[in-house]
Amino acid sequence: MSLYQCSILVKSEVTVEHFTPGSAVIGGALIGISAALLLFANGRIAGVSGILAGTLAPSRDGWLWRSLFVAGLVLGCVLVRLAGLSPSLSITASTPQIALAGFLVGYGTRLGNGCTSGHGVCGIARLSRRSIVATAIFMFSGGMTVFVVRHLLGA
Numbered sequence: 001m002s003l004y005q006c007s008i009l010v011k012s013e014v015t016v017e018h019f020t021p022g023s024a025v026i027g028g029a030l031i032g033i034s035a036a037l038l039l040f041a042n043g044r045i046a047g048v049s050g051i052l053a054g055t056l057a058p059s060r061d062g063w064l065w066r067s068l069f070v071a072g073l074v075l076g077c078v079l080v081r082l083a084g085l086s087p088s089l090s091i092t093a094s095t096p097q098i099a100l101a102g103f104l105v106g107y108g109t110r111l112g113n114g115c116t117s118g119h120g121v122c123g124i125a126r127l128s129r130r131s132i133v134a135t136a137i138f139m140f141s142g143g144m145t146v147f148v149v150r151h152l153l154g155a
Helices: 021-042 048-056 063-082 095-111 116-125 129-152
Strands: none
Touching: 021 116, 048 063, 048 095, 048 116, 116 129
16 A cells, blocks of 8 residues: 555444544644744744645744644654554545545635644634634534535435
8 A cells, every 4th residue: 555545444333443542542642842932932823724824825934833833743644654553544525525625624614714733622622612613613514514414415
């Protein structure tokens, strides 16, 4: 399997075979520590959509740290894959469906003034009412989308 191939079957059944609370706690702690370090070191919130948008903006303010952050996300995925630690995924959606989904997610993050990392991780930790409401709406919308697609459309 090449580096760019993905092998979890995206269907109506989800099985959690290798879940351990310890790895979940460690992963959550690493995300929290990373978000806190960025806040204390740069005074910035770790909202990935905003950071990515900042690398594409004409303004060069903060471009270097934003680019390094995004590169770290990509490099981290590559290293996990090369170490053989990534789950096997099989995506059954077509390329146009994936592109449309990506566009809708990007549009939604702009519409909601942030993504789940900015609102869900950093905003809730700061007890931001706006972030708590935004995250509740993200979760509700995701749940309703799954319900409609799986149960009403039969996909």
